[in-house]
Amino acid sequence: KARGRGRWEVFTPPMAETVEEKRRIEQDLRRALDTGGELRLEYQPIFATDGRTVAGAEALVRWEHPERGRLAPDVFIGVAEERGLIERLGEWVLEEACRMLARTTIPWVAVNVSPVELRSRRFVDRVIEQLRQLGIDPARLQLEITEGVLLDTSEATEAGLTRLRTAGIRLALDDFGTGYSSLNYLRRYNVDKLKIDRSFVGQLGQSSDAEVIVRTIIDLARSLNMKVTAEGVATEQQRDYLVARGCHELQGYLLSQPLPLEAFLEFTGIAA
Ligand code: C2E
Ligand code: CA
Ligand code: CA
Ligand code: CA
Numbered sequence: 001k002a003r004g005r006g007r008w009e010v011f012t013p014p015m016a017e018t019v020e021e022k023r024r025i026e027q028d029l030r031r032a033l034d035t036g037g038e039l040r041l042e043y044q045p046i047f048a049t050d051g052r053t054v055a056g057a058e059a060l061v062r063w064e065h066p067e068r069g070r071l072a073p074d075v076f077i078g079v080a081e082e083r084g085l086i087e088r089l090g091e092w093v094l095e096e097a098c099r100m101l102a103r104t105t106i107p108w109v110a111v112n113v114s115p116v117e118l119r120s121r122r123f124v125d126r127v128i129e130q131l132r133q134l135g136i137d138p139a140r141l142q143l144e145i146t147e148g149v150l151l152d153t154s155e156a157t158e159a160g161l162t163r164l165r166t167a168g169i170r171l172a173l174d175d176f177g178t179g180y181s182s183l184n185y186l187r188r189y190n191v192d193k194l195k196i197d198r199s200f201v202g203q204l205g206q207s208s209d210a211e212v213i214v215r216t217i218i219d220l221a222r223s224l225n226m227k228v229t230a231e232g233v234a235t236e237q238q239r240d241y242l243v244a245r246g247c248h249e250l251q252g253y254l255l256s257q258p259l260p261l262e263a264f265l266e267f268t269g270i271a272a
Contacts, residue, residue, distance in 0.1 A: 025076050026083045028065065033088050038064050041096050042258035043109070045268055046229060046251045049243045054268045056108035058144070058251065059097045060258045061089070081116050090117045094127060100261060101141065102134040105271045110142040110172060115149045119156040128167045138168035142193065145171060147179030150189060161189050172229070177213055186224060194221045198232020201252070205237045218245050 032038040043057040063071045080086040090113065097111045117123045131138050143164065149157060150173070165171065172193035173181065177200055185191075196217050203210035214230070221228035230242045233252030242250060256267060265272055 022079050022082070025071075025079045026085065029063075029076055029080060029085055029089070032063060032065075033085065033092065036092065038066065039089075039092060040064070040260065041093065041100070042260055043100070043264040044251060044258035045256045045264065046110070046249050047255050049247060049250060051239070051243075051250070051255070054106075054270065055249050056110060056142070057106060057264065057268075058110040058112075058258075059093065059100070060112070061093050077114065081114055086114045086116050087120055087123060090114060090123060091126060094130060098130045098134055098136060098141070101136045103272055104265065106140075106268075108140045108142055108170070110144050112174065113143045113145055115146065115152060115157070118145065118149055118160045119152075119154065121156070121160070124160045124163050127164065127169065131167075131169075139170060142170040142172050144174040144195065146174050147176065147181040150181055150185035150191075151179075165190050172227075175231075177217055183220075186226070191226060193227040193229060195229045195231050195251075196247075198252070201230045201232045201238055201242070202234065204241050205235075211241070214242070214247075215245050218242075218247050221248075222246060 040062050041059045042062055043059055045054045046056050046058060047053065048055045061073050061077075063073075063076060065071050077086070077089075080089045093111060097109050100106070101109055127141070127143075128138075130136075131141060145161075149161075161171070170192040171189060172195055173186070173191050174195050175197040176194040178197045186194075194217060196214055200210045200213050200217075204214060205211075218228050227248045229249040229251055230238075230247050231251050233239050233242065233250045233254050235254060238252075239250060239254060259267055264270075
């Protein structure tokens with residue numbers, strides 16, 4: 001995995017696996033959540049297919065650990081889910097993203113939501129309340145959920161999704177193609193957007209299977225009147241293929257890495 005310096009992956013230790021390591025992350029994350037000072041959000045611009053217009057951004061959480069440096073979310077999100085910290089982390093992310101929406105003219109921001117959070121009534125209430133308090137148009141918030149969420153037929157999840165949709169919040173299906181979505185669920189919850197997983201995008205030009213999958217997802221989204229975004233667009237060849245096939249939005253290192261807020265505003269020219 002050859003990646004440039006300064007990217008998060010460079011600092012990524014292997015997934016937290018041992019009990020010891022998980023306990024350590026849990027403890028440190030509790031402290032980080034108490035103080036709030038070590039966490040921040042970065043924003044990765046998502047472009048319309050003209051490659052110039054910024055459609056919106058995905059918010060990605062970062063943790064600046066005092067001793068270990070930057071920890072990638074893949075390392076601590078799983079631990080937060082397992083150890084009951086994901087709701088607090090999710091609330092922090094949501095508040096931060098809503099403040100960003102309130103103070104800038106960005107069309108929308110997408111926030112990743114863990115399946116655990118969606119089952120929580122408190123979480124759903126807070127999302128809706130937060131938007132109302134800050135006077136933000138709910139259509140400016142997109143929640144990125146994974147396919148597994150739609151397969152969770154528990155009443156709590158169903159009720160949560162329905163309430164979020166009724167409030168006007170947008171739903172995007174993340175990592176699409178890697179799970180087991182039933183097409184039925186896409187309709188049932190009125191999903192607004194599919195995000196093609198970067199594992200397929202990364203193989204464009206190398207694997208004809210990947211091309212077929214990407215093309216099929218784009219056609220599916222368009223036929224169901226959904227938006228479709230390609231993640232992990234890293235080469236011009238990939239971009240050209242996606243644009244030619246009618247993909248609506250592009251996200252990836254070719255266009256921009258995730259950026260701290262000030263750098264994001266400067267790069268995109270979005271007014272604060
Ligand atoms: P994701 O939702 O699929 O987010 C996209 C990931 O792809 C991000 O990694 C982003 O930095 C990376 N990426 C963007 N463009 C490219 C590219 O061109 N090539 C490659 N190889 N990667 C690219 P990141 O920031 O390390 O986040 C990893 C995962 O952690 C996310 O995957 C998401 O599942 C989770 N995550 C991040 N922030 C949050 C959060 O606030 N809450 C929750 N629940 N999960 C989060
Ligand atoms: Ca995502
Ligand atoms: Ca994704
Ligand atoms: Ca992911």
